Amino acid sequence: MLAWFKSTPLKQLEAQRDRIATQVYPEPLQSLVSTPLADTLTDARLLDVIVLDFETNGLNPQVHNVLSMGWVEITNGIINLGSARHYLIRSETAITGDSA
Template sequence: MIKRLFQSFHPLEQLEKQRMSEWSKGTVPDHLKPLYQTPIPPPDIPFEDLELVVLDFETSGLDPDTDAILSVGMVEIRQQILSLSTGKHYYLLAADAVKPETAVINHIVPETLAGGMTEQECVSTVVANLAGKVVVAHGAAIEQAFLRRAFRLPQDVPLPLVWLDTLMLEKSLSVNRGKSNPDLRLCHIREEKGLPPYLAHNALADAVATGELLLVLVREVFAGKTPVLGPLVQRSLKGYA
């Protein structure tokens, strides 16, 4: 009973209540219904039972109100295995949004985006790939903000997606070790874990790199115990255990 009472206050339980409340209103737009139809998994679900999709955006800047998504990378994790065959990489038809200061970083120029998908096509594709899955990102606040903008969701409407943030997971481990001001860049964390270098600032490469890191971090967090979803979500939200 005490365990159930504790779980009722867990962020996952709260998100499920919000999802059910929003769904019951009957006002969810058709293109977002796949996200709202799927129940949020419980905190005690084993990690190996989850289907996850690692998501990365390359954008023209960091402000979703003035900047745009330029490319999307996704790759799936099932039964704790990252499957490269599920990798997807899309460019958007957003040539006018390219900025010189970001082009020198992600190497996306207007010509790269010729023939890319529209924002509406991107939203449909992303929704289809995220529905029913746990979403993984490094510094997830960026992907969350741009998703909300693309979905046209008001701030008071919950987005019923479960997120695991590798940046926050590593931060939580650093806090446990008493390490202050850790370098939380994806490339630096991977180097510390002994993972190989990768092609940074490419959406698909970043997604694969983040997925590989997640599997290492999950082993560190649980240290031989059976991984479950709840503690990973709490660390992703708080940045500490």
């Protein structure tokens, strides 16, 4: 199922990860950078993933901030609601109507 992605960007990502993996990181980052990417023929529905969600007050990282973040695990195609987490991040900036 991942085969519809062009292999060139995936190969570039794999090469970048190989360069990063040569550096020493604390766990769990070392495990993350040393885990190989899925093959392009892998059915994406069978992959274990963590879905991340970030709420921001804009899209410019130079000016705007992350207001909250959340995640949930999907294992064997099943959303594990017990793994869901959500954290509010204190922000000193005002929330505008543009970001709502």
